[in-house]
Amino acid sequence: MVFSTVITPSPQLHFPKTTFPIIQRAIRTYSASLSTTPQRISTSQFDLKTYWTTLIQEINNKLDEAIPVQYPQQIYEAMRYSVLAKGAKRAPPVMCVAACELFGGHRHAAFPTACALEMVHAASLIHDDLPCMDDDPSRRGQPSNHTIFGVDMAILAGDALFPLGFRHIVSHTPTDLVPEIRLLKVIAEIARAVGSTGMAAGQFLDLEGGPNGVDFVQEKKYGEMGECSAVCGGLLAGASDEEIQRLRRYGRAVGVLYQVVDDMLEAKTDKEINNKKKNKGKSYVAAYGIEKAMEVAEDLRAQAKKELDGLEKYGEKVVPLYSFVDYAADRGFSVGDQAQ
Amino acid sequence: MIHTMSLMHDDLPFMDNDDLRRGKPTNHKVFGEDVAVLAGDALLAYAFEHMAVATKGVPSERIVRVIGELAKCIGSEGLVAGQVVDICSEGNADVGLDHLEFIHIHKTAALLEGSVVLGAILGGANDQEVEKLRKFARCIGLLFQVVDDILDVTKSSQELGKTAGKDLLADKTTYPKLIGIDKSREFAAKLNREAQEQLAEFDPEKAAPLIALANYIAYRDH
Numbered sequence: 001m002v003f004s005t006v007i008t009p010s011p012q013l014h015f016p017k018t019t020f021p022i023i024q025r026a027i028r029t030y031s032a033s034l035s036t037t038p039q040r041i042s043t044s045q046f047d048l049k050t051y052w053t054t055l056i057q058e059i060n061n062k063l064d065e066a067i068p069v070q071y072p073q074q075i076y077e078a079m080r081y082s083v084l085a086k087g088a089k090r091a092p093p094v095m096c097v098a099a100c101e102l103f104g105g106h107r108h109a110a111f112p113t114a115c116a117l118e119m120v121h122a123a124s125l126i127h128d129d130l131p132c133m134d135d136d137p138s139r140r141g142q143p144s145n146h147t148i149f150g151v152d153m154a155i156l157a158g159d160a161l162f163p164l165g166f167r168h169i170v171s172h173t174p175t176d177l178v179p180e181i182r183l184l185k186v187i188a189e190i191a192r193a194v195g196s197t198g199m200a201a202g203q204f205l206d207l208e209g210g211p212n213g214v215d216f217v218q219e220k221k222y223g224e225m226g227e228c229s230a231v232c233g234g235l236l237a238g239a240s241d242e243e244i245q246r247l248r249r250y251g252r253a254v255g256v257l258y259q260v261v262d263d264m265l266e267a268k269t270d271k272e273i274n275n276k277k278k279n280k281g282k283s284y285v286a287a288y289g290i291e292k293a294m295e296v297a298e299d300l301r302a303q304a305k306k307e308l309d310g311l312e313k314y315g316e317k318v319v320p321l322y323s324f325v326d327y328a329a330d331r332g333f334s335v336g337d338q339a340q
Numbered sequence: 341m342i343h344t345m346s347l348m349h350d351d352l353p354f355m356d357n358d359d360l361r362r363g364k365p366t367n368h369k370v371f372g373e374d375v376a377v378l379a380g381d382a383l384l385a386y387a388f389e390h391m392a393v394a395t396k397g398v399p400s401e402r403i404v405r406v407i408g409e410l411a412k413c414i415g416s417e418g419l420v421a422g423q424v425v426d427i428c429s430e431g432n433a434d435v436g437l438d439h440l441e442f443i444h445i446h447k448t449a450a451l452l453e454g455s456v457v458l459g460a461i462l463g464g465a466n467d468q469e470v471e472k473l474r475k476f477a478r479c480i481g482l483l484f485q486v487v488d489d490i491l492d493v494t495k496s497s498q499e500l501g502k503t504a505g506k507d508l509l510a511d512k513t514t515y516p517k518l519i520g521i522d523k524s525r526e527f528a529a530k531l532n533r534e535a536q537e538q539l540a541e542f543d544p545e546k547a548a549p550l551i552a553l554a555n556y557i558a559y560r561d562h
Contacts, residue, residue: 132373151354160420163411170408180400191389196382
């Protein structure tokens with residue numbers, strides 16, 4: 001990817017009163033971050049693709065076991081349809097497991113939470129696609145849930161997947177690996193990320209508009225999931241508060257980076273889709289143009305890596321999370337089905 | 341919060357399509373369908389967050405247990421199961437008592453069961469006591485619905501606070517429809533007795549609120 005070094009004048013941005021979202025910080029500090037790049041552990045030898053695809057296999061197996069079909073079949077089929085979609089990349093579980101292992105946790109401690117993240121993620125996507133919401137006919141390379149099972153069943157599938165996530169964490173996390181007090185923090189974290197100050201807020205703003213720019217929506221819709229996944233991994237492993245905050249900022253940056261790059265890729269391949277986004281939701285490229293998007297992506301990459309810089313003491317264990325950032329920006333290989 | 345969100349989603353046009361709830365216009369009528377869906381989701385999430393962070397003076401193991409228990413009651417093995425079977429039964433003339441009971445045990449009783457069991461666990465009940473309370477809750481949950489069915493036939497919308505006569509209009513299977521009003525009333529009385537039997541071995545003073553609740557459900561007129 002070739003990035004322009006000329007900073008184009010930024011359009012009028014709305015700054016929310018309380019906190020400065022990560023993207024606004026990105027635009028303001030872009031030039032500063034270019035100056036120093038500290039020496040980092042080499043990630044060039046790390047095979048992220050194998051790491052990721054192996055994890056996907058495990059997660060898929062566990063998800064399959066977690067949602068067996070029983071009476072009444074329709075709801076389970078609807079739930080499985082979305083959760084087990086072939087096009088799912090499983091980024092949240094991978095971030096969660098990698099973060100857990102970074103701090104010395106065992107991946108078996110993380111798997112139930114990783115699965116829960118996918119269930120909750122699937123639930124919010126099912127609801128997002130509904131006719132009264134984004135009205136998307138397809139998702140992850142297949143027809144969206146409500147087009148197959150009906151709107152009522154899709155609503156209920158989402159309503160069932162949210163609590164199933166929490167239940168799965170409680171019933172499957174080995175308490176010898178994760179004490180209950182930490183489980184409660186994980187549950188609270190996921191609930192917060194999904195709720196009225198997290199993804200639900202993002203979706204609401206996406207639909208209803210308002211003075212907040214695409215930046216705020218992007219952070220709420222995509223940053224939250226990334227943040228939540230990384231934080232949960234850290235919580236499971238018993239990371240310190242300071243380390244959790246790093247993971248929080250890391251996860252948020254990666255989540256938004258991923259979406260900005262997705263917007264850029266879509267804009268490059270198909271102008272029609274770009275127009276659709278302009279009318280319906282908020283695309284970063286549609287709002288600010290591709291050059292600004294590139295700048296922001298680069299800065300988000302730098303920000304995410306900077307958070308991991310403080311974790312050098314964990315040595316090689318930090319590598320998967322580093323590689324993940326580069327993947328989000330460069331998409332050097334394909335995982336699952338790239339179609340959205 | 342959970343109860344409210346399930347009602348919000350239930351009232352949506354592509355579900356039960358209700359205009360009136362708790363004496364007011366339904367949520368989606370005021371805020372739009374999209375917001376009603378999201379608000380429901382947000383309430384669901386917040387319920388769990390609240391339990392996890394705000395419960396004081398209870399060991400973590402118990403809080404984790406009740407979170408798991410609540411999640412089970414409201415998901416595909418509980419509340420949602422009842423709603424699914426209810427949807428798939430609409431317009432079907434062959435729905436029998438077993439089927440109807442399934443719907444009510446899951447759609448109505450599951451949350452009551454959850455509430456009672458959660459309270460019991462948090463209060464330190466042993467497994468046997470929890471099961472007694474579970475059975476109590478199942479009885480009053482079913483009782484609630486039987487009485488609801490009876491009221492739908494016998495009362496007006498204003499008295500009820502929600503749309504009356506809907507069941508008949510939607511050709512929904514109800515207890516009065518299956519076994520008649522008199523037998524429905526008998527069944528309700530039986531459920532109330534069974535419920536209170538579960539509380540017989542507890543301190544009557546401490547059990548009084550639950551007994552009163554059972555009676556309230558049985559004798560309410562709206």
